[in-house]
Amino acid sequence: MSTEPYIILSALLFTIGCVGVLVRRNAIVVFMCVELMLNASNLALVTFAKANGNLDGQIAAFFVMVVAAAEVVVGLAIIMTIFRTRRSASVDDASLLKY
């Protein structure tokens, strides 16, 4: 089998995640897109593990998942806090730190 299609799929998913971060305004959806990008990279890691015949890639993917879990916990807590004070979950509303 060839690994190239997996990598291309990973790249596509990553790009879609990128664009999602840029165009969606709901902070939670933005977060989901970030998760999508992480998952896309995980796919590439697992694919490389298969291609190279060792498990280091899978370990790396595992660590990415751990970090993503931590990130989601903190990130969602931040979103909740912002929502509590500003009654809004839009990333555009938190734009006071500017010129």
Add this chain to the structure above:
Amino acid sequence: MLSGLAAESHIPVVDPAAADGVFSLAWLVIVLPLAGAAILLLGGRRTDRWGHLLGTATSLGSFAIGLAMFIALLGRDSGDRSVGRELFTWIEAGGFKVGMDLLVDPLSILFVLLITGVGSLIHIYSIGYMEHDGRRRRFFGYLNLFIAAMTMLVLAADYLGIFLGWEGVGLASYLLIGFWQHKPTAAAAAKKAFVINRVGDIGMSLAIMLIFVTFGTTAFAGVSAAASGADEATMNVIGLLLLLGACGKSAQVPLQAWLLDAMEGPTPVSALIHAATMVTAGVYLVTRSNFIFENAPIAQTTVVVVAVVTLLWGAVIGCAKDDIKKVLAGSTMSQIGYMMLGAGLGVAGYAFAIFHLITHGFFKANMFLGAGSVMHAMDDDVDMRHYGALQKAVPVTFLTFAMGYLAIIGFPGFSGFWSKDKIIEVAFTENIFVGLCALVGAGVTAFYMTRLMLMTFFTQKRWEPEVHPHESPKVMTVPLMVLAALSVLGGFLLLSNWIVDWLAPVVGHHAHEEPPLPALAMTAIVVLVVAAGVALAWFTIGRTEVPRTAPTDVNVLTRAARADLYGDAINDGLVVNPGRQLVGGLMTFDAAVIDGAVEGQAAGMGGLAGVFRKVQNGFVRSYALSVLVGALLVILALLAVNLG
């Protein structure tokens, strides 16, 4: 013209012996009044009750020490009358070392006696004069400060030490001229004196720097030892710069304008600072720096020129003024001109310059204090046109003043006669033109002093009806009597040429040259000229009615003299107005060009930032977009490198 002098005279080198006995107390001369000033000025109102007594006591204490040192010096051989007292190291920087050293020698001890002696008398006089002034204690604090600074000036064994005292007396002079600071004229006069003195001080400090550069030291001992071997051009520059400093302090042309205004200060101040002591500091400086001036012929000639111009300038001003203190101030300028002339004439004249300085210190202080007494009697009126026929009302003041008068015009036998006559004689010996100018000055002096005497004590009564002249209290008249006695007897210093021999270890000894005329004939001529001046005054003022207000239909010379010979106008035209315009131009330049460039740059950056800051719009998604663009660029660069 005078360069021949240096070669034929030996200039002594300052080489003081170590201090012992009473000389080790020399520092007390300075520290006593300094401590008095500190106590009076820092102690505040607590010292109000006894402050004047303390001030007088410290001054008298200094005088006592000075007298003891004088007597001790008298007991020594003329060769080792120079005593150095090293107190502590003042400045030490690499090879540059300045000690706080004092020098007691025949020259400085005379000054110490004059300063503390006359100063003490004036302190006593001030107890009475300032009795009704609420700030008398402060006045005595300033006076003590002055005594301390002035003794520092004359006792210093180093140019930097002189400079310390020089600035100290400038400060004291400023504080005392502006003592009645509630009067705008007094405040302005103090400021004027201070600013003009700064011009002189620049000359003084530049001279000291140049001395250091040239000789590597500023101590008299080191400089006098190396002076004869120095480059003549450098010595001329140093001499001219020192002269500039002397001009500022001694109110010589062209820095003379402040002295007449300085009369705004209390009369004891005028007597002590602006007649007897501080204004003679310039003469002291020139005499003390004889080892420089003897090697700087151009500077020495310039001293003579300045002296002659000032001598006549002050005399002319004195003729036209109606303010009794301003007449005396003009006279002071003129008399200091005589001293400078003596000092400028070199070895032959130094001793006579100092002699005249001392006698002048006596009789001018006497007359100033007398004028103060008259003002005291006339309710602080200073206009002589409001006086007249006061000799009955204030007999003691009149008699003492008359002693001073006779001394200053050079009435035979009085102190001024001996001292001024000697200077005129030396001037004639050196240069006939200078001698003529000095002679004319003597005549003019006789004229304006006689005018002052006549308008004040004789002629008809011109008082305001509510004025009741009365004699001053004892505390004021006793110093007057002492000074009057000294004015009469000051000539004894010349007895058997004592003062010349006394000063010879410092200023050198000059082989007596024969004047163009026999000495007796010279004296006769001087007396005749003086008599002519007196007679002229008698016929123009004594025989006519003196108008109560100054007539305005007067000739050009009188008008010019009333305006101080346009000294202020010259200063304004040459310095003040161009200076103002320069400052205005610089301010405009600063505001338009420099500030414009700086602020323009800032504004440009601000504007640019105003455009670029829009990038920081606060939207996290915009920032994410730029991150994406950056990542894309990195990828493209990597691809370009790897694939290309």
Add this chain to the structure above:
Amino acid sequence: MTAFWILAPIMVLAALGILFVRKAVHAALLLAVVMISLAVLYAVLDAPFLFAVQIIVYTGAILMLFLFVLMLVGVDASDSVVETIRGQRVLATVFGLLLGLTLVIGISQISFGTVIGLDDANEGGNVPALANLLFSKYVFAFETTSALLITAAIGAMVLAHRERLEPKESQADAAARRMREYAETGRHPGPLPAPGVFARHNAVDTPALLPDGTVAQDSISRVLAARGTVRSAPALADDIEEIKRQLGQAPEKAPEVSGKSGAAASTEEQNTASTTDGEEEE
């Protein structure tokens, strides 16, 4: 590769869907699709452990956390897909396409060589093999992640915690506050009007009608109003007209109906309403 070719289009479409769906819940569901598909791909790629973790941790825990937060935050105007930053969408699209294009072209330029496969590495089981690596070569990183997870947990607690700045409002306080508000602003001290009480419908999306026929705004949920799913009064009026038509009464005669006939009409109305409800339940 069969699984791949089936799942890959689904994943791409689902991912694209995240970009375009309006509601965050739908986005979360689409993300779940992507993740589960990914899990299957992991299984295909000889990573059974990650297959399990992907489903349990990602799909099961993380995504559910997302859904919880969505429920807490509720429906929001940020769901709107209208762009507010000028040029953002165009630029994002352009640069996104450029990125994708670059990546795809870049990857297609590289030759990956022969695939070695994980048969040797997974000998004795994938999980023991991973454990061997994790507790030997990567033990330090593994221990560090524990610190990270604890920090994250504490951080989330700190962020979510809200300090009580004032004493808790007691029942007496609440009553006093309500009466004060009534005195000051005229706000009714009683409970909010229930939806549909005075209307023909008693469903929660139907606002109560005030005696003058206007809508009582307080009677409907804020979330429903934000979603725009509230039935409006004119629509209700249509319903009333419809009932009247069914009853065969001329609308203009209604005001002249006496008390008795009015009562009869209301009874009939209730009957019809219950019938309708029953039909809906079925």
